[in-house]
Amino acid sequence: MLHVARLARLKLTEDEVETMTGDLSGILEHVDRISNLDLEGVEPTSHVVALENVWRADEPRPSLPPEVALASAPEPQDGAFRVPSPQADA
Amino acid sequence: MAGILELTVAEAAAQIAATELSAEEYFDAWREAAAGDDLNAYLFHVEHPVDHQAMDGPLGGIPVAVKDIFCTEGTPTTAGSRILEGYRPPYTATAVRRLDAAGARVLGKTNMDEFAMGSSNENSAYGPVLNPWDRGRVPGGSSGGSAAAVAGGLAPCAIGTDTGGSIRQPASLCGIVGLKPTYGAISRYGMIAFASSLDQCGPFTRDVTDAALLLAAMEGRDPCDSTSVGIEGGILAPSREDLGGLRFGVPSDLAGAGFDAGVREVFEATLKWIEDLGGELAEVALPSAEHGISAYYVIAPAEASSNLARYDGVRYGVRAGGDGDLLQMYETTRSQGFGTEVKRRIMLGTYALSSGYYDAYYGQAQKVRTRIAEDFKAAFEKVDFVVTPTSPSVAFELGEKTADPLSMYLNDFFTVPMSLAGIPAISIPAGLAEPEGGGRQLPVGFQIAAPAFAEQKLLEASYALEQAIGFDAKPVGSDG
Incomplete structure (x- = not known):
């Protein structure tokens, strides 16, 4: 559970871990019904509309100006998104 | 004032086009109605003055309630989540832009389950939406705010999104029409993504004709969404009055599915209507x-x-x-x-x-x-449509299913298969039934599914059925 939480970039409280473990077991038990189906040779569907290679002309188009793109950022600085250091002790 | 709020979208648009009704007066009447929201259906009301010029088009002058999952430039967009609190998108979703181009104007942004995950609207970070038919019950989800707004007289029409039933189920629980078009019919650009291979935008309306009007305005290919293809030939107002020559498939394993006795009664009565209108019923197998x-x-x-x-x-x-x-x-x-x-x-x-x-x-x-998807394909070689109840039950009580996520998920039993197959499906109100535990009569929806991009045919059949059923029950107003 904690490994998956780490992969998902979630920090769960002890209470959350407990409830989540129970909830997910129940859901997975239901979902497990499909794991025993014999689906050998069936093509997986990732997308329902038969489309391939949708092209468009490679032409420059106007895009959002930097100040608009940064307007909703929690901490914009000098035309960029400021983030904390990835190093814990930096 | 009440008079103009009773008009359908098609009627109001026609009166505005003929200058019998002022667009400004109509919009203001709805703005006032929406401001009286006591269902928690809206998260935001449009603050800015609305330009009543340049409202020409098939939806000229029509206010529309928009699920808060659609980006609207300058108006907050939260997807029902705290994580997007205060967010104002720098652009507007294509579906909303298309409604605007047809003359409609955004009335407000509606409440929803957070990121469209839920079947009861209780997962909104901004509080649950109440069902106008019974305020102790849920409106369904995830587009519960849009459904409650239309059913509760707070908007003439609305749009929402459906990933596994999020338009059809709340439409069913609120007694209105909800349409999930074919995946690819309407652009997903600017629609906050939940499950990209399933998400699709669609209308909530009082009747089938209005659903056709909104779909006609929104469908189409969009260069900003490479999975959008539009509907060939577009969409016209439905006019069919009978179901002669049409075959309706009833899944054979439906009998084994758990659903309320009241829902079954309405479902069976609707099958009878299909036969009365000249339609033919057939059993179809959907084993998967x-x-x-x-x-x-x-x-x-x-x-x-x-x-x-x-x-x-x-x-x-x-x-x-x-x-x-x-x-x-x-x-x-x-x-x-x-x-x-x-x-x-x-x-x-x-x-x-x-x-x-x-x-x-x-x-x-x-x-x-x-x-x-293969099951449906095989079924559609024998029949024109597949029909089921939309939801296994009528609206359930607030809090009834929150402790058990699986029981909440099973609520999507009838709507999820169409989503996975990417085919269009509509829920139309078919009657009323008493909840299993007793209580006042609540709406029951009838689901009709059609092959991919057969929306026109689906709307025609739904229209004929709607005319025959003549569902005209309304929520009994505020009951505290």
Whole structure:
């Protein structure tokens, strides 16, 4: 559970871990019904509309100006998104 | 004032076009009605003055309530989540732009389950929406605000999104029309992503004609969404009055599905209407449909876990834990910003996609998806439509299913297979039934599904059926 939480970039409280473990077991038990189906040779569907290679002309188009793109950022600085250091002790 | 609020969208648009009704007066009447929202259906009301010029078009002068999952430039957009509190998108979703181009104007943004994950609207970070038919009950979800707004007389029409039933189920529980078009009929650009291979926009309206009007305005290919293709030939107002020569497939395993006696009664009465109108009933087999919920609750969370990775406190929305390192900031922001159900689905999806489990869960679910699509394809060689109840029950009580996520998920039993197959399906109000535990009569929806891009045919049949059923019950107003 904690490994998956780490992969998902979630920090769960002890209470959350407990409830989540129970909830997910129940859901997975239901979902497990499909794991025993014999689906050998069936093509997986990732997308329902038969489309391939949708092209468009490679032409420059106007895009959002930097100040608009940064307007909703929690901490914009000098035309960029400021983030904390990835190093814990930096 | 009440008089003009009774008009359907088609009637109001015609009166405005003929200058018998002032667009300004009509919009203001709805703005006033929406401001009286006592269902928590709206999260935001449009603040800016509306330009009543340049409102020419088939929807000229029509106010529309928009689910808060659609980006609207300059108006807050939260997707029902704390993590997007205060967010004002720099652009507007294509579906909303198309409504605007047809002359409609946004009336407000409606409440929803957080990131469209839920079947009761109780997962909104901004409080649940109440069902106008019985305020102790849920309106369904995830587009519960849009459904309650139309049913409760707070908007003449609305739009929402449907990933596994999020338009059809709330429409059913609120006694209105809800249409999920074919995947690819309407652009998803600017629609906050939940499960990208399933998400589709659609209308909530009082009747089938209005649904056709809104679909006609919104459908079409959009260069901003390469999966959008539009509907060939467009959409016209339906006019068919009988069902002669049309075959309606009833799934043979439906008998075994658990649904309320009251829902069954209305469903069977509707089948009788189909026969009375000259339609033919036939049994069809959808053997893989029973695995729809299992496949859906792997595929949708898997896609969601990937889509929701973008909410990390960097580019928009809220940030928390900014005084730690980067990883701490990500984790604190996401843990405080997301609600329980969203975390649950991110965890489920991350697990299903994680190394060692991918084939058993995600791979297998995608194969079940193929099987379900094949089932429908085979059925549509024999019949024109597949029909089921929309929801196994009428509106349930607030809090009734929140403690058991699986029981909430099973609520999507009838709607999920069509989503996985990408085909269009509509819910029309078919009658009233008493809840299993007793209580006042509540609406029951009838679901009709059609082959991909057969929306016109679907609307024609729905229109004929709607005229015959003559559903005219309304919520009994405020009951405290």
